[in-house]
Amino acid sequence: MKITDLLLTNPDARPRRQITPKGVVLHWVANPGTTARNNRDYFQNGVSAAKQNWASAHYVVDDKEIIRCIPETEMAYHVGATSYNKTALQRFATSYPNDCLIGIELCHADWDGHFGKGTWAQAVELVADILRRWQLPVTAIVRHYDITGKECPRLMVRDPAVFAAFKADVERILHPPAPARKPGPAPDVPADHFAAAAVAWAYQHKISAGTDAAKHFAPDRPITRAEMIVLLKRTYDLLKGGESQ
Incomplete structure (x- = not known):
């Protein structure tokens, strides 16, 4: 101006x-x-x-x-x-x-x-x-x-x-509107999130399927003991060469 x-x-x-x-x-x-x-x-x-x-x-x-x-x-x-x-x-x-x-x-x-x-x-x-x-x-x-x-x-x-x-x-x-963030692997994990690649890998290998039907990952929510043991078993199955259950 x-x-x-x-x-x-x-x-x-x-x-x-x-x-x-x-x-x-x-x-x-x-x-x-x-x-x-x-x-x-x-x-x-x-x-x-x-x-x-x-x-x-x-x-x-x-x-x-x-x-x-x-x-x-x-x-x-x-x-x-x-x-x-x-x-x-x-x-x-x-x-x-x-x-x-x-x-x-x-x-x-x-x-x-x-x-x-x-x-x-x-x-x-x-x-x-x-x-x-x-x-x-x-x-x-x-x-x-x-x-x-x-x-x-x-x-x-x-x-x-x-x-x-x-x-x-x-x-x-x-007060310009915030630029739209590029979609990531989950609705609540945009592409520029530090965990985006790891979440995409977990979804791809069925180690995690998200917390609901929309596949929200809830990246900031604490993990429960039950969720931890399930994730460990799925990872173990994947490393054995089988499909995670």
């Missing part, structure tokens, strides 16, 4: 107030077909107190770039409103969410808010990295909608399954 630093200098977009992040807010740029640089430049050149359009975000992501506009430890103007979701305020223990949330603007192709594959992949990787560094759970990912009720990001608001899929992709990066 490559991040390009194009930090804002416009004081109406970057107030330079210090924050400690408690979560990540996803946005759409609401300007189809524009790039990360286009939207970063809007924060730099188009935002002014005179116009009363204070706006900014920490990152803007498109199919090709991730642009950092404001350091994560500084406030950005991305979830300001006249009223907020009370549950969200309680969740992040704040009365002004800008003072503790990292804002990420996502570029999109159309007014339905569809994201390109590159935008999605880069945003997933970026958010996972932020959560890892700040030791935050996946539940700390929210939509602008969750904070203020605004339809943003539109696609994730109109189709909550898209938002769920995004969080699931982040979760897979943070």
Whole structure:
């Protein structure tokens, strides 16, 4: 993941107030077909107190770039409103969410808010990295909608399954599923088990047939005296050249 630093200098977009992040807010740029640089430049050149359009975000992501506009430890103007979701305020223990949330603007192709594959992949990787560094759970990912009720990001608001899929992709990066282990001679003895070859040999020569119909070997269960004597007899019969009984 490559991040390009194009930090804002416009004081109406970057107030330079210090924050400690408690979560990540996803946005759409609401300007189809524009790039990360286009939207970063809007924060730099188009935002002014005179116009009363204070706006900014920490990152803007498109199919090709991730642009950092404001350091994560500084406030950005991305979830300001006249009223907020009370549950969200309680969740992040704040009365002004800008003072503790990292804002990420996502570029999109159309007014339905569809994201390109590159935008999605880069945003997933970026958010996972932020959560890892700040030791935050996946539940700390929210939509602008969750904070203020605004339809943003539109696609994730109109189709909550898209938002769920995004969080699931982040979760897979943070906690990847364990790779499937190659089957071994018994359901509970995978191929990479230190005793796999010995168990296979024992099954092949009928020294052991497992502990049940599914042929589980129970490799960590202590052996009983009765089982020991049976195994010894079967091994003895095998060494004599006969078939073990």
